[in-house]
Amino acid sequence: MQVYVLGKVGDLLSTTLFHAFARLNLFGLILVEPEDTYLSLGYFDNAKEILDMERVRSLGIPVIRREIGGGTVLLAPGQVFYQLVIPKSLAPFKVEDAYKKFSQPVLETYKRLGVEVEYKPINDIVVKKNQRKISGQGAGDIEKSFVFVGNILLRFDVRLMAEVLRTPDKNFLIEVMDQNLSWLERELGKTFEFSHVAPILEEEFRKILPLEKREGIPEDALRLAQKLKEELTSEETLFEDTGKRHRLIKIREGIFVRNKSLDINGKRVRLTILVEDQKVKLCRLVGLDTEDLDKEITGLRYDEESVRNFLEKRSMDFLLPLFWD
Missing domain, CATH: 3.30.390.50 (CO dehydrogenase flavoprotein, C-terminal domain)
Known part of the structure; x- marks a missing residue:
């Protein structure tokens, strides 16, 4: 399996690429930072219920639906994503066990960066001292692959996240998010970049998986990612009735x-x-x-x-x- 340390990528590649890898049976770890700002719906999310689509369109923010679970995510520069694509045979049978296993390198990364965190089942990693969520994760099967993705937030725009969610009281939502979400720069009071985080993530994931460095993205994966962008951002895909009702907005576990x-x-x-x-x-x-x-x-x-x-x-x-x- 390979490690792809890509840095900043645009054109929604920070979502479409791991889908392409999974469909092509290209296994490994992708480390990436979004160059663009956009929204990623979880597989079961109901876009019309959870997003203020009028506001989203007025802000010019693209929306994509991923094929794995987890909640709606606002991706933007200042976030480092780890995307693990492996054969299903290498993942624990129970999804809870998979989350626990593959969260371990992330917990160690935060520790080495100076923040004591803990895993909060099933999707979250929180800061120990204040229980603020500092990382969200998602997992699922895409064809023959098991995919596990998450992010390390260097910085995060709470106000923009509240703006795009469908709620009549955005100020209250901002207040609650501010109390319950965090990011590296908030916790440590200093600036971080992709280059500070990616090497540590790579080292920690190497401790649990046989990974080798690979330069560049395979051409067939890039081509498929472009096709998948059209599919995963289409009106049909975005507004599919998944049957899910968003009675509540999740802030953290x-x-x-x-x-x-x-x-x-x-x-x-x-x-x-x-x-x-x-x-x-x-x-x-x-x-x-x-x-x-x-x-x-x-x-x-x-x-x-x-x-x-x-x-x-x-x-x-x-x-x-x-x-x-």
């Missing part, structure tokens, strides 16, 4: 936000809920006189039965579509 607005009795009512470890930690209800409903619901377990019972006891079941759908 265990932290979710619900932002929804509805017309109720001729008034525009807006709800913002912060859910932590499956319980309502904070609730803001604007546009309706509910006599301390915001405070009363705090601490409630966030599931359909609990929410329904809570509202029915207060003769407010007409609010259920706002809290749950």
Whole structure:
């Protein structure tokens, strides 16, 4: 298996290339930094529900759908991606075990860079001292290959991420993201570049896999990547009904936000809920006189039965579509 240390690449290659490798049975580790800013939907994400497409288009941000799991990702310069493409036979049978195994080189990389982190199943790596998410990961099968991808954030634009998500209260989302997300430069107070991170990632992945250095990208992979760009950014692919409903926006493992607005009795009512470890930690209800409903619901377990019972006891079941759908 080969290691491809590519540095900055544009034209969405930081997503299409690992797909091309998987389809061509080219196995190895790709280390790359996006030259462009764009959004990558997870395989099951419902674009119309999770993205503010009008805002995305006005900002001129491309969108692509990848063929592996994980959530919606904002890719941009200042992020180092590790993309592992290996035969399925080399990956643990259970996906949880695969995440745990292939996260280990990333944990060691952060440690060597000066940040103590820990793996938070199933997708996240968080800073130990403050539990802020500092890396998101995704995995899955593409044809005969197992693919594991993730990023090391050198820097990250929280405001832009909030701008492109479909939510009526973007300021609250910015606040929650700022409290729960982090990046290398924030944690250590100094500037990092791809060249500081990629060699360490390569060394750490070599400890668990037989990898050899390879210069340049195979031509057949480049050609296929260009074709895949058309396929994975097509309207048909982006707006495919995956069946997934985005009741909550995931900030990190265990932290979710619900932002929804509805017309109720001729008034525009807006709800913002912060859910932590499956319980309502904070609730803001604007546009309706509910006599301390915001405070009363705090601490409630966030599931359909609990929410329904809570509202029915207060003769407010007409609010259920706002809290749950």
